């Protein structure tokens with residue numbers, strides 16, 4: 001079932017991954033798209049291309065946890081599929097743990113209720129590799145235990161469990177995707193955007209780059225447009241219904257290596273780097289087993305290219321200048 005001719009709702013659609021997902025959905029000519037975002041971090045600028053596409057796109061400023069308001073929207077817009085991406089991110093959970101957990105759990109519960117009540121047909125929830133915690137084994141498949149470290153990670157893990165409970169108890173049609181670390185334009189530079197804006201900003205200002213810990217911690221980095229593409233492909237692939245799937249490349253890169261690649265893309269090799277104390281809750285290794293999604297979609301997953309890094313650097317140059 002493709003998103004073509006469907007009515008789609010995206011929570012968190014003005015955010016980083018959400019806005020790329022909206023662009024990708026719009027390219028498939030849906031009947032209409034609705035974005036629900038409270039603009040905690042998202043930006044209307046992220047949606048400028050989709051807003052100019054001619055597709056019926058309505059952007060609603062709302063707390064996605066508000067069940068009665070969400071119910072009104074999905075009824076009025078006759079929503080078929082809901083892509084759920086809204087959440088409060090990791091760094092906020094270090095300052096406001098209770099509020100982060102309560103909000104993230106409330107959003108997932110609300111979208112589960114919408115489908116349980118028969119108001120939407122399908123739910124595609126975006127989880128996070130953070131739910132796994134540090135790798136107990138490498139590569140991490142979808143059965144890896146949930147060793148959530150931060151309150152954010154715990155809230156993402158809880159969200160997955162809530163969906164699973166609604167699948168088991170009420171038979172809702174839900175799919176969970178677990179992206180690993182995304183890189184690309186539109187990631188709020190003030191958020192947990194991490195290393196890319198830090199490198200760009202520090203190179204532009206001529207000050208040393210700070211890396212938390214020894215820099216040998218690894219992540220499975222994926223370009224955000226590839227993630228958006230895979231989320232839509234997972235939605236369209238009947239085999240993926242009811243499944244949990246990692247969305248990642250299956251390639252592990254250390255922070256030190258990523259910084260060197262970024263410096264090379266910027267022509268700033270040799271820029272000074274300093275190491276700071278490790279950040280609380282920073283996982284040591286993250287590498288996905290992407291076999292399940294690769295087999296289900298019948299395609300190779302693109303690796304993070306220098307062209308993608310260069311595009312990302314250019315975007316940050318624009319917003320940080």
Ligand SMILES: NC(=O)c1ccc[n+]([C@@H]2O[C@H](COP(=O)([O-])OP(=O)(O)OC[C@H]3O[C@@H](n4cnc5c(N)ncnc54)[C@H](O)[C@@H]3O)[C@@H](O)[C@H]2O)c1
Nearest residue numbers: 012015016017037038039040041042063064086087128182
């Ligand atoms: N960025 C990554 O590397 C990454 C990795 C794994 C998983 N994820 C997951 O992808 C999804 C999107 O993350 P992102 O990186 O695009 O973050 P983001 O912060 O850019 O996007 C989240 C959006 O949700 C909105 N939002 C927050 N609280 C809301 C609420 N109560 N109601 C409505 N909207 C609300 C924000 O304003 C923002 O636009 C999340 O579910 C996240 O857990 C992200």
